[in-house]
Amino acid sequence: MRVVVAEDLFLLRDGLVRLLQAHGHDVVAAVDTGPAALSALIGEQPDVAIVDVRLPPTFSDEGLQAALAARREVPGLPVLILSQHVEQLYARELLADGQGGIGYQLKDRVLDAGQFLDAVERVAAGGTALDPQVVSKLLGRPSRADPLAVLTERERSVLALMAEGLSNTAIASRLYLSEGAISKYTTTIFAKLGLAPGEDTNRRVRAVLAYLDAGHDSP
């Protein structure tokens, strides 16, 4: 896979590049500022980009803005956002275009190389890889007008893992259930949320979006 890395801390950038190369990926650009990230994303159009939220020169959310701008230019460009903290607000902005190919993870997750590379590959394939912390924040809010109220406890936990971007197989092993059971759950969830049958990945993203819009309007 062709990968662009945008990260301003040299050690982390270098570590990411080494990790990706060690697993046979091709790092086509490794940049350290917001504007450089934007031009690399649009210029290279990589299979997946790994972008830090906070980048020079302003150390605000330059990386996030660059990723959003690039996805407006190149719809569905797979981007995995890394950050020291995860925010519902940013997750909603990233997912708002409904195109998939979005990852949003804590930098800590890099410590577990296996899981991290798994997330990178899921995003590259057009899926989602949300950090469990974001998902728990998104789920954690009790709301009066909650369309998700129609879901059972078990279906909610399946949906949460879907939001993280896990495949049915991965969800099955996480919940100690058979793959067939998970497949039944996902079908029920899609039906309950009123999602028309279609391409599976896309439908999973839409389920996550329905989940995000649940209960409250996005700000």
Added chain:
Amino acid sequence: MKDVTSRATRRQPEPGRDRRWWGREVARGIYRSAVLTGLLGVTPAVGLAVGFFGSQDTLSWSSKLTAPLAVRGLAAFGEETLALWWVVVAVAATFVLLGRPLSQAARRLAQRWTGAEIEAGYRPVPPLTRLATGFWWNGYAYLKSEGEARRQAGLYSRTRDPQARRDALWLLVASVTVLPVAALSLAGLTGGICVAIMPGFLGWGLIMIAAGLVLSPAGWRVFGIIAPRFLGPDPRSRLDQRVDELESIRADLTQTQSTELERIERGLHDGAQARLVALGLSMGVAEELIDKNPAAAKEVLATARASATVALDELRSLVRGINPPVLAERGVVDAIRALALDAPVDVTVTSSVPARPERPIEAALYFTVAELITNAAKHARASQVTVHLGYDSDTLTAIVTDDGIGGATKARGSGLSGIERRMAALGGRLDMESPSGGPTLITVTVPCVLS
């Protein structure tokens, strides 16, 4: 029936009623003029008495002198000058002793008669402090003896206080304006009575009494005009009060800052720092084990990694408390939106703030709104909160409303009084409407210039 008559009288006042009204006004006027004359007459009376008797006394020294006219004139002039000095000393002494009680009494009268609340900004008598050199500092000077320092402070607080000096001006102005007018009607009455009982002057006496009566309802009113102008706080006293306020705000700020630093230090020391030490130890153990027992080494490394994750978690929550990431990255509006998403109640955020305010203001506003949302959820048991952020004529406003049970107070030591003090440090304020039973509406404003 009774009702009808009373309404009729209101429309067309009976002559009897009118007369009664006049009588009340006159009586009140005489009473008030008398009080004012007594109050303001003390100092001039002392001055006049000392001047009169002093002159008599001093002039008696040279009255038997047989000398040329010029020499006698010169002697009389010297004696009069001396008498004048006595007057000055007597008036000054009266002022030192009675200036403050007289002015305070006048303030109370102004409040009772005209409803004008006039506050006085007397400085408190500064406390005595003993310096390392053994001298005593009384707020004005260094003195060797404690008793003398105390006496001097007492004296200076009556003479050097800006408000006391203003009181002197008030007494001076009042004795040439309020006093003569108030005394005139009294003089008319008493003089008229004296004249009337003299044989043959009854007519003149009655005229003087009538003039005194007509004048009396208006006689005291000059007081209402002069008092608010000269009895009010001295501008310097007002500045003093502001300095006191700012000093207490500064003390609050330094206090907050040091507790905050302490909290951060403890967070780092007990959290991340300890975890890093543990991490280092685990690495050392793994290093030793790696050749002999690779499986055990792997296990140790796994715990080390878990420990690193926990350390990162702790650092993250610490950073969130110091400078919330969204606030740093996006500014106050988006930070409050992010806060709203994480809040345990439904929070709607609207904003018409066109640009990012300065960092300190932004942070203060953010933490204030955060606390208000928490209060609404926790204390007011609200289910719906709205936050509106606005900017108009160099003022940043946050309006937080909730549908909770209300009854919030700004009592000392409450969270709201803390917010109020923090806002005061930035020149801002907190206004609140929170009837028992709700809803609560809290408005926080802070002056701020957006570029």
